[in-house]
Amino acid sequence: MTRRAVADREDVLGVLMLAPSLAYVILLVGVPFFLAILLSFSNATAGSLRFEWAGFGNYGAILGDPIFQRALRNSVVVTVGSQALVVVLATAAAQVFRATFRGKRFARFILLLPWAVPVSLAAIAWTWIFDSTFSVINWTLKAAGLLHGWLYWLGDPALALVAIIIVQAWRILPFATVIVLAGLASIPQEIVEAAIVDGAGFWRRLFQVELPLLLPVVTVAVLFGVVYTATDLGVVYILTGGGPANTTHVLPTLAFQRGILGADLGQGAAIAVFLLPFLIVVAVAMLRLARRAEVGAR
Amino acid sequence: MKRVALYAAALGFMVFAGFPFYWMLVTTFKQNRDLYVGASDVSHIPWIFNDPPTLDHVRLLFGETEFPRWVLNTLIVVVAVVVITVAVAVPAGYSLARLAGRWGERMGMGIFFTYLIPPTLLFVPFSRLVALLGLHNSLGALILIYPTMTIPFCTWLVMGFLRSVPWEIEEQAMIDGYSRLAVILRVAPRLIVPGILTVVVFTFTLVMQEFVYALTFISSVEKMTISLGVPIALVRGDVYHWGSLMAAALFTSIPLAIVYNLFIDRFIQGFTMGAVKG
Numbered sequence: 001m002t003r004r005a006v007a008d009r010e011d012v013l014g015v016l017m018l019a020p021s022l023a024y025v026i027l028l029v030g031v032p033f034f035l036a037i038l039l040s041f042s043n044a045t046a047g048s049l050r051f052e053w054a055g056f057g058n059y060g061a062i063l064g065d066p067i068f069q070r071a072l073r074n075s076v077v078v079t080v081g082s083q084a085l086v087v088v089l090a091t092a093a094a095q096v097f098r099a100t101f102r103g104k105r106f107a108r109f110i111l112l113l114p115w116a117v118p119v120s121l122a123a124i125a126w127t128w129i130f131d132s133t134f135s136v137i138n139w140t141l142k143a144a145g146l147l148h149g150w151l152y153w154l155g156d157p158a159l160a161l162v163a164i165i166i167v168q169a170w171r172i173l174p175f176a177t178v179i180v181l182a183g184l185a186s187i188p189q190e191i192v193e194a195a196i197v198d199g200a201g202f203w204r205r206l207f208q209v210e211l212p213l214l215l216p217v218v219t220v221a222v223l224f225g226v227v228y229t230a231t232d233l234g235v236v237y238i239l240t241g242g243g244p245a246n247t248t249h250v251l252p253t254l255a256f257q258r259g260i261l262g263a264d265l266g267q268g269a270a271i272a273v274f275l276l277p278f279l280i281v282v283a284v285a286m287l288r289l290a291r292r293a294e295v296g297a298r
Numbered sequence: 299m300k301r302v303a304l305y306a307a308a309l310g311f312m313v314f315a316g317f318p319f320y321w322m323l324v325t326t327f328k329q330n331r332d333l334y335v336g337a338s339d340v341s342h343i344p345w346i347f348n349d350p351p352t353l354d355h356v357r358l359l360f361g362e363t364e365f366p367r368w369v370l371n372t373l374i375v376v377v378a379v380v381v382i383t384v385a386v387a388v389p390a391g392y393s394l395a396r397l398a399g400r401w402g403e404r405m406g407m408g409i410f411f412t413y414l415i416p417p418t419l420l421f422v423p424f425s426r427l428v429a430l431l432g433l434h435n436s437l438g439a440l441i442l443i444y445p446t447m448t449i450p451f452c453t454w455l456v457m458g459f460l461r462s463v464p465w466e467i468e469e470q471a472m473i474d475g476y477s478r479l480a481v482i483l484r485v486a487p488r489l490i491v492p493g494i495l496t497v498v499v500f501t502f503t504l505v506m507q508e509f510v511y512a513l514t515f516i517s518s519v520e521k522m523t524i525s526l527g528v529p530i531a532l533v534r535g536d537v538y539h540w541g542s543l544m545a546a547a548l549f550t551s552i553p554l555a556i557v558y559n560l561f562i563d564r565f566i567q568g569f570t571m572g573a574v575k576g
Contacts, residue, residue, distance in 0.1 A: 006479075007477040007478060007479035007480065008477050008478045008479070009478070010397045010399075010478060011397070013393070013397055013478060013479060013482065014393045014397030014398050015393075017389035017390060017392060017393035017397065017482075018389070018390045018393040018394065018398070018405075020385070020386045020389070020390070021386050021387055021389075021390030021409065021449055021453050022390070022409070024386055024445060024446065024449050025409055025412050025446070025449065025450060028442075028443070028445075028446045029412045029415055029420070029446050029450070030412070032420045032423040032424055032427065033415055033419070033420065033423075035423035035426075035427075036419055036420060036422055036423045039422060039423060039426075044426070046425065046426070046429070089311075092307070093311050096304060096307045096308050096311065097308070097311075099304055101301075101304060101305065101308065104308075107308050107311075107312055108559075109555065109559055110312045110315055110316040110319075111311055111312065111315045111316075112315075112555065112558055112559060112562065113315055113316055113319055113551065113555050114315050114318075115558065116503070116551060116554040116555040116557070116558040116559075117319075117547070117550075117551040117554065117555070118506055118507040118508075118509065118524070118525040118550065118551075118554070119507060119509055119525075120509040120525045120526065120528070120529045121524075121525060121528055121529065121546070121547040121550055121551065122318065122547075123529065124528065124529040124543055124547060125318045125319075125321065125322055125544065125547050126318060128321070128325065128538075128540050128543070128544065129318060129321055131337075133336050133337065134333075134334065134335075134336065134337050134344075134540075135337050136321060136337065136344050136345070138337045138338075139337035139338075139340070139344050140345075142337070142338065142340050143340050143343075150338070170314065170315070170318075173314075173315065174315065175569075178562060178566055179566060179569060182563075182566050220569065224569060227414055227416065231416030231417075231418045231419070232418075233417075233418050233509070233510045233513070234509040234510065237513070238529050251418075252416075252418035252510075255418065255421075255422065256418075256421070256513075256514075259421070259422045259425075260421065260422070260425055260514055265422050265425070265426065268422045269422040269423070272418060272419045272421075272422060273419075275416065275418065275419050276419070279414055279415070279416070279419075282414060283411060283414060286411075286414075290407065
């Protein structure tokens with residue numbers, strides 16, 4: 001009888017089925033997360049297991065380090081720059097891909113490619129595209145008569161940042177477009193028709209009716225875009241390796257260089273902790289959106 | 299006129315998104331003397347085949363590099379991580395959707411939020427943990443750590459998926475005398491199959507794409523996965539073999555692109571949460 005009783009206890013079954021997932025998340029995400037913060041206050045190295053409290057030593061060291069300052073600035077510039085580009089392009093692309101036209105399925109397949117390809121493989125392809133000798137971009141610009149000198153895409157600090165922004169925008173665009181499309185599809189048709197009946201043209205409809213309604217969805221796209229861009233290691237690591245002369249590091253690549261390659265776990269952790277402000281902003285915004293959606297659903 | 303603008307815009311987006319893949323394709327099958335002509339030579343058009351295409355780079359990739367080994371390693375990790383993820387995330391998603399009552403949604407969101415904690419924040423403590431467990435430079439490290447990325451998202455996916463499955467079938471089974479446990483074991487699995495398929499596909503794509511943890515934990519060439527080995531170890535001495543590199547990128551992208559096309563809408567439902575209704 002008791003076995004049957006347990007088999008019908010929803011609370012017991014619920015806890016048992018949830019437990020492995022919860023355990024995995026707590027032990028292998030939660031604990032390491034706090035360990036990352038703890039390590040940032042220590043002088044731990046990869047070589048030995050012993051470590052001592054270092055207070056704000058690591059933070060003092062990196063904040064006074066011009067390479068870190070530059071990496072922090074680059075992280076902000078790349079994230080803001082690429083996401084600004086993505087918002088504009090994704091809104092435009094969604095307007096195109098909501099229409100029906102011949103070959104749309106194929107066009108959509110091509111549009112989605114950058115999201116499907118592994119970051120590291122996309123980055124190596126772009127490294128080849130930006131090659132100092134064989135860059136096909138340079139050839140095309142030269143053949144079109146637009147370029148007279150030469151562009152060393154990955155050899156010049158400013159141009160390298162532009163290249164990084166282009167690649168980040170390129171790889172996030174499909175994701176953002178598809179999310180905005182999903183948002184467009186969920187706008188009630190009556191509202192759009194009412195606007196048309198009232199004589200609103202395409203632009204008026206876009207800016208005064210659709211975009212305000214799309215705001216929550218565009219926000220979701222941007223939030224994920226921010227997380228993907230600010231925390232990405234692969235693009236910069238492969239494209240420039242932080243060079244030339246440490247000018248294009250972002251927080252993840254510098255954390256990797258110091259913490260893993262340089263074996264200074266404390267400093268690596270401290271650099272990575274500076275990703276937290278990006279993530280906290282995103283998490284708070286998401287929670288607000290989710291609450292609004294909950295209220296709206298009632 | 300409006301149609302022309304539409305096609306022009308669609309074409310523009312296709313060129314921006316697709317041209318690196320076209321460039322992979324061209325590079326893969328070009329002969330070296332056609333490939334390595336400096337871009338300052340305007341008379342030599344790099345966008346087309348000036349010499350007949352060749353399979354040399356493909357032959358080199360499969361015959362003389364570790365690429366086949368990396369494919370095998372990647373598949374081993376994919377299978378192991380899929381098994382772990384399905385075994386852990388599917389029951390959890392069911393629990394949150396059907397058994398947890400009011401706090402299911404909140405709990406699900408809490409688990410989902412851990413998906414936002416990035417590998418680049420965790421790789422430092424993980425490098426310590428992996429060394430302690432003796433898993434450094436082994437596929438075991440990847441098999442242990444990758445589920446930290448798949449489980450949160452997949453738990454959320456399964457929960458959301460079950461919300462859209464009517465409760466009546468399970469209810470009827472209980473009226474017919476099944477215990478709650480029997481419903482879970484015998485009735486629910488059939489209902490969740492499409493959800494499980496999405497979980498498998500998401501896990502497959504994530505493992506194929508992951509780079510940060512692989513770079514942190516794996517140091518010897520024969521243990522690498524595709525996404526790590528191709529950009530890091532497919533370089534001989536200082537020489538990049540661009541033909542073979544692009545061949546590897548191309549052949550890896552194709553299956554992923556096809557899978558993404560089929561499952562994109564399901565993934566998107568997971569990402570947009572409550573922000574999109576309908």
